[in-house]
Amino acid sequence: MADPLLIFDALLGVALIALAIAVLVVRDRFAMIVLFIIFGLMTALAWVRLSAPDVALAEAAIGTGLAGALMLKTLHHIRAAPAAPVPVSVGVVFANMGFCAMVFVGLAIAFMATSLEAPGLAPQVAQNIDASGVAHPVTAVLLNFRAYDTLMEVVVLLAAIIAVWMIERGIEQAPARHLGEIYRGFARLALPAIVVIGTYLLWVGAYAPGGAFQGGAALAAVGLLLLLSGLYRPQPAHRPIARLGFVLGIAVFASVALLVASGGRLPFEYPPAHAKTLILLIEGVVTISIAVTLAALFHGREPEAIPVSETRA
Amino acid sequence: MTDLPRIDWPTLVVFMPLMGAMLAFVCPRQAAGLGLVAVLSTAAAVAALVLEVLAQGAVVTRLGNWGAPLGIDLRADGLSTLLLAMTAGVGIFVSLGALDSYAPMRADARTRRYFWPLWLLLLTGLNGAFLSTDIFNLYVMLEVIALAAVGLTVLSGRREAVRAGLEYMYASILGALLFLMGVGFVYLELGRLDFAGLIAAEPAPALTAAVALMIAGLLLKSALFPLHFWLPGAHANATAPASALLSGLVVKVSLYIFLRLTQYMPLPDELLVTLMGALGAAAILWGGIQALRAERLKLLVAWSTVVQIGLIFVAFARAGQLGLVESWKAAALLILAHAVAKAAMFLAAGRIKDEVGHDRIRDLDRSHIRPTLAQFTFALSAISLIGLPPSLGFAGKWMLMEGAMAAGYWHWIAVTMIGTLLSVAYFSRVLAGFLRFDRLRTPVGEHQGWALADAAPLILALSALGLGLAAAPILAFMEIGYPFGTTP
Amino acid sequence: MSSGMIFGLTGLAIFTIGLFGALVMVEPLRRVLALKLCSVGGGFMLVVAAWRAPPEVADPVPHALVITGIVVMISATAVALALIRRLHTLEHDSDD
Numbered sequence: 039m040a041d042p043l044l045i046f047d048a049l050l051g052v053a054l055i056a057l058a059i060a061v062l063v064v065r066d067r068f069a070m071i072v073l074f075i076i077f078g079l080m081t082a083l084a085w086v087r088l089s090a091p092d093v094a095l096a097e098a099a100i101g102t103g104l105a106g107a108l109m110l111k112t113l114h115h116i117r118a119a120p121a122a123p124v125p126v127s128v129g130v131v132f133a134n135m136g137f138c139a140m141v142f143v144g145l146a147i148a149f150m151a152t153s154l155e156a157p158g159l160a161p162q163v164a165q166n167i168d169a170s171g172v173a174h175p176v177t178a179v180l181l182n183f184r185a186y187d188t189l190m191e192v193v194v195l196l197a198a199i200i201a202v203w204m205i206e207r208g209i210e211q212a213p214a215r216h217l218g219e220i221y222r223g224f225a226r227l228a229l230p231a232i233v234v235i236g237t238y239l240l241w242v243g244a245y246a247p248g249g250a251f252q253g254g255a256a257l258a259a260v261g262l263l264l265l266l267s268g269l270y271r272p273q274p275a276h277r278p279i280a281r282l283g284f285v286l287g288i289a290v291f292a293s294v295a296l297l298v299a300s301g302g303r304l305p306f307e308y309p310p311a312h313a314k315t316l317i318l319l320i321e322g323v324v325t326i327s328i329a330v331t332l333a334a335l336f337h338g339r340e341p342e343a344i345p346v347s348e349t350r351a
Numbered sequence: 352m353t354d355l356p357r358i359d360w361p362t363l364v365v366f367m368p369l370m371g372a373m374l375a376f377v378c379p380r381q382a383a384g385l386g387l388v389a390v391l392s393t394a395a396a397v398a399a400l401v402l403e404v405l406a407q408g409a410v411v412t413r414l415g416n417w418g419a420p421l422g423i424d425l426r427a428d429g430l431s432t433l434l435l436a437m438t439a440g441v442g443i444f445v446s447l448g449a450l451d452s453y454a455p456m457r458a459d460a461r462t463r464r465y466f467w468p469l470w471l472l473l474l475t476g477l478n479g480a481f482l483s484t485d486i487f488n489l490y491v492m493l494e495v496i497a498l499a500a501v502g503l504t505v506l507s508g509r510r511e512a513v514r515a516g517l518e519y520m521y522a523s524i525l526g527a528l529l530f531l532m533g534v535g536f537v538y539l540e541l542g543r544l545d546f547a548g549l550i551a552a553e554p555a556p557a558l559t560a561a562v563a564l565m566i567a568g569l570l571l572k573s574a575l576f577p578l579h580f581w582l583p584g585a586h587a588n589a590t591a592p593a594s595a596l597l598s599g600l601v602v603k604v605s606l607y608i609f610l611r612l613t614q615y616m617p618l619p620d621e622l623l624v625t626l627m628g629a630l631g632a633a634a635i636l637w638g639g640i641q642a643l644r645a646e647r648l649k650l651l652v653a654w655s656t657v658v659q660i661g662l663i664f665v666a667f668a669r670a671g672q673l674g675l676v677e678s679w680k681a682a683a684l685l686i687l688a689h690a691v692a693k694a695a696m697f698l699a700a701g702r703i704k705d706e707v708g709h710d711r712i713r714d715l716d717r718s719h720i721r722p723t724l725a726q727f728t729f730a731l732s733a734i735s736l737i738g739l740p741p742s743l744g745f746a747g748k749w750m751l752m753e754g755a756m757a758a759g760y761w762h763w764i765a766v767t768m769i770g771t772l773l774s775v776a777y778f779s780r781v782l783a784g785f786l787r788f789d790r791l792r793t794p795v796g797e798h799q800g801w802a803l804a805d806a807a808p809l810i811l812a813l814s815a816l817g818l819g820l821a822a823a824p825i826l827a828f829m830e831i832g833y834p835f836g837t838t839p
Numbered sequence: 840m841s842s843g844m845i846f847g848l849t850g851l852a853i854f855t856i857g858l859f860g861a862l863v864m865v866e867p868l869r870r871v872l873a874l875k876l877c878s879v880g881g882g883f884m885l886v887v888a889a890w891r892a893p894p895e896v897a898d899p900v901p902h903a904l905v906i907t908g909i910v911v912m913i914s915a916t917a918v919a920l921a922l923i924r925r926l927h928t929l930e931h932d933s934d935d
Contacts, residue, residue, distance in 0.1 A: 043842070044840060044841075044842065044845070047842045047845045047846065048845055050849075051845050051846060051848070051849035054849050054853060055849060055852045055853065055856070058852070058853045058856045058857070058876050059856060061860075061869075061872055061876065062856065062859070062860045062864065062869065062872075062873060062876075067866070067868060067869075070868070070869065070872065071868075071872075074872050074875070077876075077879075078879075081879055081882075081883075084846055084849070084883075085882075085886050087842055087846070088842060088843070088846055088886050088887065088889075088890045088897070089893070089896070089897045090886045090889065090890075090897060090902050090905070092902055092906060093882070093886055093902050093905045093906055093909075096905075096906045096909045096910075097879075097882070097905075097909055100909050100910060100913050101875075101878075101879070101909045101912065101913065104913055105875065105912075105913055105916055108913075108916060108917060108920055109868060109871070109920070111920075112868065112920040112923055112924055113868060115924045115927065115928075116867075116868075116923060116924065116927040118927075118931065119931075126863055126864075126865060130863065131863055134859055134862045134863045135859060137862075138855045138856075138858050138859040138862070139855075141855050141858065142851060142852060142855040144560065144563075145532075145536075145560050145564075145851050145854075145855070146848060146851055147556065148536065148556040148557050148559060148560035149536075149539070149557070149560070149847050149848065149851060150844075151555075151556040151557070152536075152539055152540055152555065152556065152557040154539075154841070154843045154844070154887065154888075154890065154891075154892075155891070156539065156540060156541065156542040157542050158538075158542035158543075158888070158889065158898035158900065158901075159420060159421055159542060159543060159900040160891075160896070160897075160898040160899065160900070162420075162421045163421065163898075163899050163900065166421065175899035176899045176902045176903050176906070178899070179899050179900050179902075179903035180903045180906065180907075182415060182417075183415065183417050183421050183422050183900075184422065184423055184900070184903060184904075185415060186414050186415075186423045186488065187423065187485075187487065187488055187491055187903075187904075187907055188903075188907065190488070190491045190492065190495060191491055191907045191910050191911055192910075193369065193472065193475065193476075193495055194491065194494050194495050194498060194910070194911050194914045194915075195910060195914050196372075196373075196376075196472070197469070197472045197495055197498040197502070197914070198498055198914035198915070198918050199917075200376060200465065200468050200469060200502060201469065201498055201499070201501060201502035201918045201921070202917055202918055202921040203465075204461075204465040204469070204502055204505070204506070205502070205505055205508075205513070205918070205921045205922055205925050206921050206924065206925055207461055207508065251906055251909075251910055278377070281376055281377045282377060284376070285373040285376060285377055288369070288373060289370075289373055292366055292369060292370065295362075295366075296362070296366060299359055299362070303416065304359065304412065304413055304414065304415065304416045305359055305362045305412065305414055305415075306414045306415035306422075307414075307416040308415075328910075332913070335913070335914070335917040336917075338921055338924070487904050487907075490908075490911075491907065491911060494911045494914070494915060497915070498914060498915065498918055501918060501922070502918075505922065505925075508925075510926070510929040510930065513922060513925050513926045513929060514926055516922055517867070517919065517922040517923065517926055520915075520918065520919050520922060521861065521870055521874070521919070524874045524915050524919070525858075525861050525874060525877065527915075528857075528877040528878050528881055529877075531878070531881040531908060532854055532877075532880065532881045532884060534881075534885075534904075535881055535884030535885045535888060536884065538885060538888045538900075538901055538904075539884065539887070539888040542888075542898075
């Protein structure tokens with residue numbers, strides 16, 4: 039136990055648990071979201087400690103940054119609602135507390151009884167990485183070995199944006215200025231920088247931590263800034279382009295997967311000579327789709343012509 | 352491997368609805384036409400897959416040619432293919448019903464435009480889940496299904512629907528996350544996620560935790576009592592074609608994954624099997640009582656789904672730990688029967704509501720309009736749900752009781768009997784309303800004739816009845832490629 | 840004790856805290872955050888499953904899975920939040 043890094047880990051773990059509890063018990067809802075964002079960033083730190091920089095990057099950018107922005111936007115929208123609609127009886131709270139404590143103890147016993155040294159798939163990944171077309175193992179898993187999962191994950195994003203557009207039809211959007219005007223000068227300075235960062239993250243994913251999702255998140259931040267600063271206002275006429283942007287990644291990804299199968303190969307079996315090119319192509323279009331979709335998820339409502347009755351308000 | 356390039360049907364079965372969903376979303380004006388074409392061509396691909404499975408046994412596709420556990424395999428055996436066929440069949444008729452339900456005079460253009468992409472994404476997720484052999488991939492598929500299903504639940508945009516949809520969303524995410532935690536424990540112990548790895552695994556504490564977490568998540572998603580709280584609201588408040596999809600197909604996915612997992616990861620204890628049967632019995636009783644008390648037709652039908660899910664779990668537990676190797680077949684038969692009959696019933700209930708203008712059960716016999724065909728369809732599907740011969744529901748219940756008798760478990764027979772009596776009771780509340788004319792002084796108006804929307808549920812209800820006669824070939828087909836890993 | 844052990848238990852604790860929140864909380868936003876905590880707990884378990892005591896390199900497969908999980912979760916969160924906003928608008932309008 040003399041290792042100072044282990045002590046740091048233990049302190050970080052305790053802080054994470056404390057923050058998780060604080061998120062649930064703090065009364066003020068704004069503070070709740072801020073605590074959650076701090077929790078997310080410290081989670082990313084813990085994952086760096088567990089030698090998972092790719093995951094930490096994705097969690098910080100998407101799981102914390104974008105999720106936090108979405109939560110704040112929603113809080114702004116529902117601020118008129120009472121913070122706690124119905125109080126929960128103490129008995130229910132304690133019963134659930136006891137139940138969850140039992141779940142924790144059971145899972146912890148199972149976890150402690152398991153060795154952390156199972157072989158895993160790392161040897162197989164290392165063995166096949168030369169044939170995959172990319173040098174960075176996580177990217178190889180995402181875009182080659184388990185490409186089907188990744189395709190379906192972009193499908194989940196598509197399902198989400200379709201559902202969100204459907205759900206929020208006909209809702210009057212809260213005017214953007216209440217959300218806090220971001221100084222336009224800052225936006226103009228920051229935008230090119232973020233574009234560069236996003237593209238860099240995408241490019242670097244081939245051999246170092248980074249890749250389509252992190253790059254897409256950074257580019258989505260561009261979209262957020264454009265929306266918040268009012269530099270870009272979604273118009274009904276932009277809908278067809280937006281729709282194309284949402285499906286572009288899946289369409290190209292799925293077509294490549296099927297087209298390689300036409301030459302006597304299996305679906306997703308990229309010809310080794312072209313694997314790198316195909317994966318870069320797929321990553322590029324998927325990054326664009328992820329960025330557009332994430333920004334649109336933040337914006338929420340489908341841009342549509344405002345009916346006359348609503349323009350009055 | 353040197354012969355002509357084989358068309359890979361399992362992949363197409365997943366990709367066709369996906370392509371259709373994208374096209375329907377990008378071209379909203381043509382959504383209905385494109386959607387129908389996509390559903391039909393998916394069904395054609397499923398038919399081709401059925402023939403292939405019949406000819407050569409289980410079909411395996413090694414995506415990317417890596418092979419599990421590094422890559423992901425798709426596998427179509429008898430059970431998977433049967434459920435794909437069920438989804439395709441129910442899907443076609445619900446789509447036809449949707450053409451009428453969301454016709455310009457009944458629904459606004461936006462509802463029509465959003466139904467098709469969401470339904471096709473749902474179909475992608477359903478087909479993908481039935482073919483998957485990788486538990487993390489199953490998690491992703493569950494989420495595709497969950498998001499599309501929630502979208503379909505709130506299609507009408509009414510307040511009750513949105514409230515129920517949010518409740519459904521919470522339950523759905525929590526169920527998926529419990530499953531994800533189970534996946535984490537599996538990887539911790541085994542270092543792989545494919546089914547073959549699960550079968551080969553030695554019992555270990557981490558795997559027990561994994562089974563417990565995954566089953567808890569699946570029970571929440573399949574709404575087994577007392578985790579059914581989200582279902583009646585969501586299924587009763589959605590529009591009729593969406594309800595038919597939610598009740599007929601979506602619930603079945605988690606039941607299917609449950610069947611698979613228990614085949615591959617034996618439950619640690621006999622007690623657990625009995626517990627699940629007991630919860631099923633409680634679902635039958637509680638759901639039956641609620642269905643007796645329901646004031647609205649669609650709510651009654653939704654509660655009957657809770658009952659039927661309970662019945663499926665009783666079928667599963669009917670012969671205890673030792674019977675598990677066999678009891679999945681009775682459960683699968685009941686899954687199939689419920690999917691077809693319940694889709695028909697929800698579509699018929701939607702038609703009745705459309706024609707009469709309300710679905711208050713008490714006032715159904717006071718209506719001036721008699722949607723005769725829809726009422727007839729409702730009655731036909733009730734026959735299968737109650738379990739009268741020759742319906743598929745009867746075949747399933749018969750297998751259940753046979754197995755329970757053979758094992759000497761009379762309590763499961765008693766539960767099934769009580770459930771049957773209850774279902775007769777609550778369905779006759781509705782059917783009596785259809786048959787009474789004396790409450791009305793004025794002449795009864797005629798139904799508006801043969802509508803496409805009446806044909807679709809009627810065919811579904813008739814097949815729920817008729818498929819009972821084909822129970823033997825269905826059971827034989829189900830066993831193709833079972834048990835896992837003995838691909839001919 | 841190792842980093843893997845410490846953070847594995849942390850992840851389990853976060854997961855059960857999230858589970859508790861999802862079962863007990865009534866405020867819509869807090870329920871969403873509770874579910875988010877559950878997903879972070881699940882992520883911890885996979886990241887820990889990938890971890891090997893240095894100088895061994897970590898297993899890349901669970902890392903890819905967690906990245907997938909994060910994207911899936913933001914999608915689900917966005918839909919849940921859209922429902923919350925919609926429901927609030929509907930209830931708010933009916934009060935007027």
